[in-house]
Amino acid sequence: MAQNVIIVGGVALGSKAACRFKRLEPGSRVTIIDQDRFVSYGGCGIPFYVSGDVSDVNDLRKTSFHMLRDEAFFKNCKDIEVLTRTRVERIDRENRQIHILREDGSTDALPYDQLVLGTGSRPRRLPIPGADLPMVHTASNLNDAQAIKELVTNGKVERAVVIGGGFIGLEMAEALADMWEVETSIVEYTRQIMPGFVSSMFARMAQREMEKNGVRFYLGEQVQALEGADSVKTVVTDKRRLDADLVVMAVGVTPNMELARDAGLTIGPTGAIAVDEHLRTSDPAIYAGGDCAEIRNLVTDQPGYFPLGSMANRQGRVIGTNLAGGKALFKGAVGAFAVKTFDAALAGAGLSIESARKAGYDAVSVQAAQLDRAHFYPKKSMLHLELVVDRHSRRILGVQGFGKDGDAVVGRINAVAAILEDHPTIDRLSNVELAYSPPFSSAMDALNALANAAENMLDGRFQPIDAEGFAQKWSQGNGDLMILDCRARQDGEAFAEKYPERWINIPQDELRQRFGEVPRDKDLILLCNTGVRSYEAQLNLRELGVENPVSVQGGIVTLKECGLDL
Amino acid sequence: MAQNVIIVGGVALGSKAACRFKRLEPGSRVTIIDQDRFVSYGGCGIPFYVSGDVSDVNDLRKTSFHMLRDEAFFKNCKDIEVLTRTRVERIDRENRQIHILREDGSTDALPYDQLVLGTGSRPRRLPIPGADLPMVHTASNLNDAQAIKELVTNGKVERAVVIGGGFIGLEMAEALADMWEVETSIVEYTRQIMPGFVSSMFARMAQREMEKNGVRFYLGEQVQALEGADSVKTVVTDKRRLDADLVVMAVGVTPNMELARDAGLTIGPTGAIAVDEHLRTSDPAIYAGGDCAEIRNLVTDQPGYFPLGSMANRQGRVIGTNLAGGKALFKGAVGAFAVKTFDAALAGAGLSIESARKAGYDAVSVQAAQLDRAHFYPKKSMLHLELVVDRHSRRILGVQGFGKDGDAVVGRINAVAAILEDHPTIDRLSNVELAYSPPFSSAMDALNALANAAENMLDGRFQPIDAEGFAQKWSQGNGDLMILDCRARQDGEAFAEKYPERWINIPQDELRQRFGEVPRDKDLILLCNTGVRSYEAQLNLRELGVENPVSVQGGIVTLKECGLDL
Numbered sequence A, B: 001m002a003q004n005v006i007i008v009g010g011v012a013l014g015s016k017a018a019c020r021f022k023r024l025e026p027g028s029r030v031t032i033i034d035q036d037r038f039v040s041y042g043g044c045g046i047p048f049y050v051s052g053d054v055s056d057v058n059d060l061r062k063t064s065f066h067m068l069r070d071e072a073f074f075k076n077c078k079d080i081e082v083l084t085r086t087r088v089e090r091i092d093r094e095n096r097q098i099h100i101l102r103e104d105g106s107t108d109a110l111p112y113d114q115l116v117l118g119t120g121s122r123p124r125r126l127p128i129p130g131a132d133l134p135m136v137h138t139a140s141n142l143n144d145a146q147a148i149k150e151l152v153t154n155g156k157v158e159r160a161v162v163i164g165g166g167f168i169g170l171e172m173a174e175a176l177a178d179m180w181e182v183e184t185s186i187v188e189y190t191r192q193i194m195p196g197f198v199s200s201m202f203a204r205m206a207q208r209e210m211e212k213n214g215v216r217f218y219l220g221e222q223v224q225a226l227e228g229a230d231s232v233k234t235v236v237t238d239k240r241r242l243d244a245d246l247v248v249m250a251v252g253v254t255p256n257m258e259l260a261r262d263a264g265l266t267i268g269p270t271g272a273i274a275v276d277e278h279l280r281t282s283d284p285a286i287y288a289g290g291d292c293a294e295i296r297n298l299v300t301d302q303p304g305y306f307p308l309g310s311m312a313n314r315q316g317r318v319i320g321t322n323l324a325g326g327k328a329l330f331k332g333a334v335g336a337f338a339v340k341t342f343d344a345a346l347a348g349a350g351l352s353i354e355s356a357r358k359a360g361y362d363a364v365s366v367q368a369a370q371l372d373r374a375h376f377y378p379k380k381s382m383l384h385l386e387l388v389v390d391r392h393s394r395r396i397l398g399v400q401g402f403g404k405d406g407d408a409v410v411g412r413i414n415a416v417a418a419i420l421e422d423h424p425t426i427d428r429l430s431n432v433e434l435a436y437s438p439p440f441s442s443a444m445d446a447l448n449a450l451a452n453a454a455e456n457m458l459d460g461r462f463q464p465i466d467a468e469g470f471a472q473k474w475s476q477g478n479g480d481l482m483i484l485d486c487r488a489r490q491d492g493e494a495f496a497e498k499y500p501e502r503w504i505n506i507p508q509d510e511l512r513q514r515f516g517e518v519p520r521d522k523d524l525i526l527l528c529n530t531g532v533r534s535y536e537a538q539l540n541l542r543e544l545g546v547e548n549p550v551s552v553q554g555g556i557v558t559l560k561e562c563g564l565d566l
């Protein structure tokens, strides 16, 4: 009954599947084959190695108990054979064997009973002139990592340009700018960072945090060429030329599916290997997972592509179980993510407002700002949350968060990520139970408040305007515009004095008595600190017959965090 | 259509219900009646006011935007009338009116269309001699809070005894010991702190953290009397006499259900007011919620009692909605909680192992220890988690956590709390999707690992022994005992030298070669740092035909955190 299992690719998916399987079937033989010299490393740690948070590159290859995961480790600890520097060239499904090519040029055919494809992904490279110049790197494996780190530690980099404002681009930019004080710019083709992951406003919040720490951004710009003689010197975009002695390309990844495709396995619509819920490919003797495979998006119920290390690990274990005859399921993913941006964090799960609309939903979103713990507790930070919902069904499609306390942000996102696959409606989140104690949360937690705000909006009680809508009206300088500031006098009066034409301050608790002062012929925008009093004021005014005003969601703290200068 | 709504009790439940209802039906009249002089305060903040974290008691009465929530606030901001110092004596359901008694002795009858009972709870007082002595306080409202704070700030307290090791007792003890350096002891009747909430081992972890900060514990001791002349001087237990110039009784709360009971409303088996999923009592014109009401325990599906501020707030909003003709549901609770113990935090949701067994489940639990973020990331803490599961169905019954990074602990608990009402099985948690980035979590997060460990245990692959089981065997000094330390030499050798009779060190990666050295006639316990290598070693040994060894779950870090001195 002992089997011969071969695993192609030994970073996260492959090595996890191998280890799990061997625990279940110690009598079977497992071989991991990888073309690289390193296997089983924490690629996600690369930015933190470059930044200096992780001092030795080998720390990314070690267990928490400090053992280096090299070939000997797999042999001695796991009884798994690892062949590095060996490329799998072809799968011969009929004869159940693979053809390999070693670094020394020798070839071989190895038989398998079951095969696992953990071939991962490769970084995309823009097809532009100069893309192959020295000092142009991707950040995808330890070889890249070492090369980049060596450059910065040797003081060879004064100016760096990171192409791509996704999470890897942001992390690499922070790594370069923070510790090494490299003058770092990010060029991003779309008009915001983290496109597809967060709304433009939440993107702005993270961007501003990075700008405060010296990173520059060129958004909505296309890199057209890289120039230089011995090595890269200039990044040419459609709008400008940027000096650079290091370029990091972080423009996404492409699944390594060619091996599978050439063997006739089904490739899915995302371009990655199609698998079923047991992570089996179209050939029952072959499994695939991690960055080379496509899984279900549990929010849209469509095929999805989630090249994330957490997926690879959990999928690897499922494959390990199933190789041993188990029936473990991997249903798909909701796409939870987190990225640290200096002292802040941006995180989310499910769809952003833009991606929800792109996916065909009649989606709306609401933003809320609230302290991440009891407001009377001394240590606290403002937490910004956005909830994306389907207007008609009230289903939650996604959630995003930004704040200065990363664990608090991520904790809220994870509570939603945990339920998102059930297609919950907002009432579930209105009452989601979070452990409450003043040092950690609020009696009505920010997540509950967020869902309640969504409900109020959908019920037509809360008519919000967001920071972008506000900025637009504000800058149009329309004479009809009037900000009704519902904060206390000590907060609102200065603004009313600064903008006498378009700003009045009537504290919410004085609104009923001072109703006569409310301008009736104006384009009225209600504003307070976080949006609670302006919502209350909106209801007060409606009671008094004034139906038209909108209320700034997330209040003035959100306007400020989005960079509005008032 | 305008209604007259009366709300009895105006702290959390009552004031929330009132505010929400008024937003939905501004034309209706709402009156809050409370016997106290304060309403709408954060009782949960009392320990932090006593500790000095909150400097002014009025900060517990303020909104996040610094408005004091007194009678004028409710009038001006909310158009709600508040009658303080007014006791509701009787409900006349037939005539839909209540009878009130004012502080000045005057009485009145007020009519209602709908009535809300937010009468809350009162602290239990032990029926022992001396319980009424001066300087014996409970910590249940702002009057107590001010009295206690005045005593400590005036240096009147050198020694304090807190009776009760529940979360309020712990918080009060920390408040006294931390800032004011009061010599503080906790006396608890059961053999552990937080009884019913966490296992004895997790209780020990939090206890030790508090002991390190100077708090003393007397567990399994019954307070029999309080002695003193002008004021309390001595706490007499069944085992000792403790000096004290302040005693805080924190021995639980009793629902204020007498008003309801006397009006003939149904009282549930827990002794609190019975309500349906809309939080309606047995009289459809009367709602109840918060500390005076009983709700469903969503884990056991039995009536439950959860006197928590977060419940009161969320229930208050549901009542507010339903008063206005809504159909909002409050299904029940899973009992999520968190408590800060100096630099650590203890949190949980659902049942502890003891409470699960008491509830009739064939429950088992597994503990795991893992860093709360990527082990290569510089900032990190050990996270201890315990999962309680029903053996046969593999249903998750509860989860508890302890660690030095409170937000990280609470974040994990909340992700489980969010799904617990669905009666998930452990495979759901094995694959629960958490946002992964090295600064916040691990690729295989501690929660995933916890569920995997539970699966391994239930499948018979992982045969764990816990810290208490280990301590027992260790102290019995049985000659059969042998610890097989699977850690690297630099960690294990010193122990093997210290205990030559009962400790050998064979690193897991050397186990296959050194199999001959494994003692076969001994009571073998496998041990490593967190339990991962000892689990792997257990499988290695089984492969080699050694079936009996157990493996220390959570490893040596758990033994140490539980106070075992090796």
Ligand SMILES: Cc1cc2nc3c(=O)[nH]c(=O)nc-3n(C[C@H](O)[C@H](O)[C@H](O)COP(=O)(O)OP(=O)(O)OC[C@H]3O[C@@H](n4cnc5c(N)ncnc54)[C@H](O)[C@@H]3O)c2cc1C
Residues within 6 Å of the ligand: A008, A009, A010, A011, A012, A013, A014, A033, A034, A035, A036, A038, A042, A043, A044, A045, A046, A047, A086, A087, A088, A089, A118, A119, A120, A121, A122, A139, A140, A141, A168, A256, A259, A289, A290, A291, A292, A307, A308, A309, A310, A311, A312, B436, B437, B438
């Ligand atoms: C800088 C960076 C930061 C990241 N941060 C995060 C993060 O914060 N959170 C997160 O969840 N994820 C993160 N990721 C993503 C994560 O690292 C990947 O999802 C994960 O490594 C995927 O693992 P895998 O085993 O599927 O594939 P890969 O890591 O791509 O490994 C595949 C391996 O297969 C080998 N291979 C391919 N084809 C063959 C062949 N024909 N023959 C032999 N060998 C072959 C490759 O050489 C490679 O070694 C990050 C990635 C990078 C680069």
Ligand SMILES: Cc1cc2nc3c(=O)[nH]c(=O)nc-3n(C[C@H](O)[C@H](O)[C@H](O)COP(=O)(O)OP(=O)(O)OC[C@H]3O[C@@H](n4cnc5c(N)ncnc54)[C@H](O)[C@@H]3O)c2cc1C
Residues within 6 Å of the ligand: A436, A437, A438, B008, B009, B010, B011, B012, B013, B014, B033, B034, B035, B036, B038, B042, B043, B044, B045, B046, B047, B086, B087, B088, B089, B118, B119, B120, B121, B122, B139, B140, B141, B168, B256, B259, B289, B290, B291, B292, B307, B308, B309, B310, B311, B312
């Ligand atoms: C020290 C302390 C710490 C806490 N920490 C936490 C925590 O960290 N997390 C958490 O979730 N919860 C915590 N709680 C619990 C939380 O404070 C309560 O659950 C919450 O206050 C309950 O609100 P309630 O409105 O239902 O009742 P209560 O707060 O009990 O208010 C009821 C009010 O009704 C009045 N009343 C009663 N009967 C009558 C009558 N007949 N006529 C007029 N008035 C009447 C009472 O005087 C009282 O003012 C803590 C409590 C304390 C005391």
Ligand SMILES: CC(C)(COP(=O)(O)OP(=O)(O)OC[C@H]1O[C@@H](n2cnc3c(N)ncnc32)[C@H](O)[C@@H]1OP(=O)(O)O)[C@@H](O)C(=O)NCCC(=O)NCCS
Residues within 6 Å of the ligand: A010, A011, A012, A015, A016, A019, A020, A023, A039, A040, A041, A042, A043, A044, A045, A069, A309, A310, A312, A313, A317, B367, B368, B369, B370, B443, B444, B449, B450, B452, B453, B456, B530, B531, B532, B535, B554
């Ligand atoms: C490390 C690696 C080789 C997997 O090896 P592994 O032996 O499965 O490693 P782990 O230590 O996670 O798990 C070992 C076993 O201990 C169990 N375990 C893990 N932590 C545990 C804990 N705290 N308590 C109890 N058991 C635990 C696991 O469940 C597993 O057993 P199971 O799979 O049979 O259930 C693979 O994950 C890897 O190469 N990772 C690095 C690369 C990577 O993840 N990159 C992408 C992200 S940066």
Ligand SMILES: CC(C)(COP(=O)(O)OP(=O)(O)OC[C@H]1O[C@@H](n2cnc3c(N)ncnc32)[C@H](O)[C@@H]1OP(=O)(O)O)[C@@H](O)C(=O)NCCC(=O)NCCS
Residues within 6 Å of the ligand: A367, A368, A369, A370, A443, A444, A449, A450, A452, A453, A456, A530, A531, A532, A535, A554, B010, B011, B012, B015, B016, B019, B020, B023, B039, B040, B041, B042, B043, B044, B045, B069, B309, B310, B312, B313, B317
């Ligand atoms: C404060 C209190 C009077 C309730 O008043 P409230 O007006 O409902 O207070 P809030 O500010 O929470 O909510 C006001 C409205 O703003 C909304 N809101 C709250 N935060 C919001 C945010 N960040 N963004 C948008 N809307 C928000 C709420 O949803 C609510 O509207 P809704 O109920 O119609 O949906 C009551 O909760 C109370 O007395 N609390 C203190 C006592 C207490 O909780 N003690 C126990 C725990 S310590």
Ligand SMILES: [Ca+2]
Residues within 6 Å of the ligand: A044, A045, A047, A171, B437, B438
């Ligand atoms: Ca990362």
Ligand SMILES: [Ca+2]
Residues within 6 Å of the ligand: A437, A438, B044, B045, B047, B171
């Ligand atoms: Ca508390």
